[in-house]
Amino acid sequence: MTRIQSALATLLGVGCLAGLALPVSSMGSPVLDAPAVALFAVCGAASLVRFRIALPFWIDGLISVLGAVTLLAALPEIERAGIGYWMLLLAAWASAWLFVERLLDLGPIVRQDRFVRLLVPICFGVWILVVWEAVVRGAGIPSVLLPPPSAIGVRLLSSGAVLWADFRQTFLQAVLIGYTLGCGSAFLCAIAIDRSPFLQRGLLPLGNFVSALPIIGIAPILVMWFGFDWPSKAAVVVVMTFFPMLVNTVAGLAASGSMERDLMRTYAAGYWQTLFKLRLPAAAPFIFNALKINSTLALIGAIVAEFFGTPTVGMGFRISTEVGRMNIDMVWAEIAVAAVAGSTFYGVVTLVERATTFWHPSVRRG
Amino acid sequence: MTRFREGRTVPVLTVLAALVVLWYGFAIYLNAAWQLDLYAKAKTDWTVSDLVADTLSQDRPVLPAAHQVFVEIWNTTVEKPITSKRSLFYHGWITLSATLLGFAIGTGLGVTLAVFIIHNRAVDRSLMPWVVASQTIPILAIAPMIIVVLNAVGLSGLLPKALISAYLSFFPVVVGMVTGLRSPETQLLDLMRTYNASAWQTFWKLRWPSSVPYLFTSMKVAVAISLVGAIVGELPTGAVAGLGARLLAGSYYGQTIQIWSALFAAAALAAVLVILVGIANRLVLKRMGMAQ
Numbered sequence: 001m002t003r004i005q006s007a008l009a010t011l012l013g014v015g016c017l018a019g020l021a022l023p024v025s026s027m028g029s030p031v032l033d034a035p036a037v038a039l040f041a042v043c044g045a046a047s048l049v050r051f052r053i054a055l056p057f058w059i060d061g062l063i064s065v066l067g068a069v070t071l072l073a074a075l076p077e078i079e080r081a082g083i084g085y086w087m088l089l090l091a092a093w094a095s096a097w098l099f100v101e102r103l104l105d106l107g108p109i110v111r112q113d114r115f116v117r118l119l120v121p122i123c124f125g126v127w128i129l130v131v132w133e134a135v136v137r138g139a140g141i142p143s144v145l146l147p148p149p150s151a152i153g154v155r156l157l158s159s160g161a162v163l164w165a166d167f168r169q170t171f172l173q174a175v176l177i178g179y180t181l182g183c184g185s186a187f188l189c190a191i192a193i194d195r196s197p198f199l200q201r202g203l204l205p206l207g208n209f210v211s212a213l214p215i216i217g218i219a220p221i222l223v224m225w226f227g228f229d230w231p232s233k234a235a236v237v238v239v240m241t242f243f244p245m246l247v248n249t250v251a252g253l254a255a256s257g258s259m260e261r262d263l264m265r266t267y268a269a270g271y272w273q274t275l276f277k278l279r280l281p282a283a284a285p286f287i288f289n290a291l292k293i294n295s296t297l298a299l300i301g302a303i304v305a306e307f308f309g310t311p312t313v314g315m316g317f318r319i320s321t322e323v324g325r326m327n328i329d330m331v332w333a334e335i336a337v338a339a340v341a342g343s344t345f346y347g348v349v350t351l352v353e354r355a356t357t358f359w360h361p362s363v364r365r366g
Numbered sequence: 367m368t369r370f371r372e373g374r375t376v377p378v379l380t381v382l383a384a385l386v387v388l389w390y391g392f393a394i395y396l397n398a399a400w401q402l403d404l405y406a407k408a409k410t411d412w413t414v415s416d417l418v419a420d421t422l423s424q425d426r427p428v429l430p431a432a433h434q435v436f437v438e439i440w441n442t443t444v445e446k447p448i449t450s451k452r453s454l455f456y457h458g459w460i461t462l463s464a465t466l467l468g469f470a471i472g473t474g475l476g477v478t479l480a481v482f483i484i485h486n487r488a489v490d491r492s493l494m495p496w497v498v499a500s501q502t503i504p505i506l507a508i509a510p511m512i513i514v515v516l517n518a519v520g521l522s523g524l525l526p527k528a529l530i531s532a533y534l535s536f537f538p539v540v541v542g543m544v545t546g547l548r549s550p551e552t553q554l555l556d557l558m559r560t561y562n563a564s565a566w567q568t569f570w571k572l573r574w575p576s577s578v579p580y581l582f583t584s585m586k587v588a589v590a591i592s593l594v595g596a597i598v599g600e601l602p603t604g605a606v607a608g609l610g611a612r613l614l615a616g617s618y619y620g621q622t623i624q625i626w627s628a629l630f631a632a633a634a635l636a637a638v639l640v641i642l643v644g645i646a647n648r649l650v651l652k653r654m655g656m657a658q
Contacts, residue, residue, distance in 0.1 A: 202377030220617030
């Protein structure tokens, strides 16, 4: 056992012993009032035997699952958690960590396994949710400050229609249209600029500079110009996505080597043939890089632009008004939708990249 | 002549000049409709030169001309005392202090987490996928909630905004530093092992120095994004003070010139911050003997 493993094992065992001895609720009721939790505590305390007899690593996984399930299930009975409950929660967390430590210690073959690569972060994510739920409900944190994940989940399911309308307004209209227009026009601009080295030298430093500026500040101006509905948000998205795409495409068009270009010349290829058959494929990794950066920027731009004025629908509008009405669970539900939309968008761009630039070394991986 | 052909100054200046010309063209074009309306109502005769002069000097133009914005910036910086509520320095400082505090917190936490990640495999495998995934989600959307919730527990003013900045600048620093701390080659790490160096010594004598260029690269991104965080953090509290508040107040009252001047102030602030990080980068790398 490594040092950190024995520390975690001790924490697990001692935490469970403390949980058995100390009251689990603030009313002072002992752990035996919640038999399932007591079972977990006994199992955890019994795991101290590992310092004599080696236990297989999956035992720790089982203990942590048992801990998570029983501790959450006991919440309605004990209402306000006592010191023993927190000790048990800490012990269950330690067992989950111990499980991951020992799983990754099994050797390089296990570490490279696809399932393990997925399991470990999922395990962490689930435990964050478990601790969040237990702390919020156990300590009685008012839901206007931080709602428990279960309440957010209920809200996600119960107000699907509102969320879908917001999603359609913000994502399907402002983001997608703005993204297409912004990236498309920047792409065409880049090809035009590429023909003039003078413009290249003039625009590239400026483009790089502009991408460091808080462009989002242009939102109130564009809302004034294009009105409250989605076109103004799409305009913000166009401005935000334009410069990363321009800079990356220009850099990408310069990426093909002079040897390859000379080869095209010996084939008597014209400008357009060279562009389509050599330079654009060579620029594809750069272009996709910009498309990926822009997928996040576009969503941020559309949501923040809605803070400056919208019709009564849209993700940014919903976030800012529900915050004002202290419906924090609705805000979290909206943020969850935005997170899923953002990572799906990014994922789709990545999939398209894999499918179109499969030949490139950065995708091929050896 | 070679300088003209090779250098970047002339092309950049040309492009800038073209942008200014475009700006004036658009200002005249966009403001003309309202001005023509005004002429028609007053039944005045007008010439083209009148129209140009008037469109460039409206009180609430659709697009203010460049000189109007700069006069406004001059009036609200040099002409006003710094303590005045109408001084851009006053608002800029409020935003800047939140930005810098948040940037410091975010960078500190980011570096700390990166150190944990490279030293513990379980932390690495559990956290890194989430840190990478968090780059793809619009975390700025969470800003109003953080402000309002912290307000409800009695925290207001500088700290909530700084927390948003910290949150935004945190992720680029983590990703950059993990790459940086892993950048020493196996050869060098093996050499440290043959010297019987402890993990602590390997960290301070090899990993940390070789991660410094990565740290500065991510700090450049982080400082720009933490300014955005501070500006957006000023929106939900309802335009009290700061550059974000100037933007919001300008958009409530249709003060376009005020919006543009706040926008330019924010851009200047971002440029100064990024340039400062760049200068620090060059100085530190030179001092460490790593300058290219």
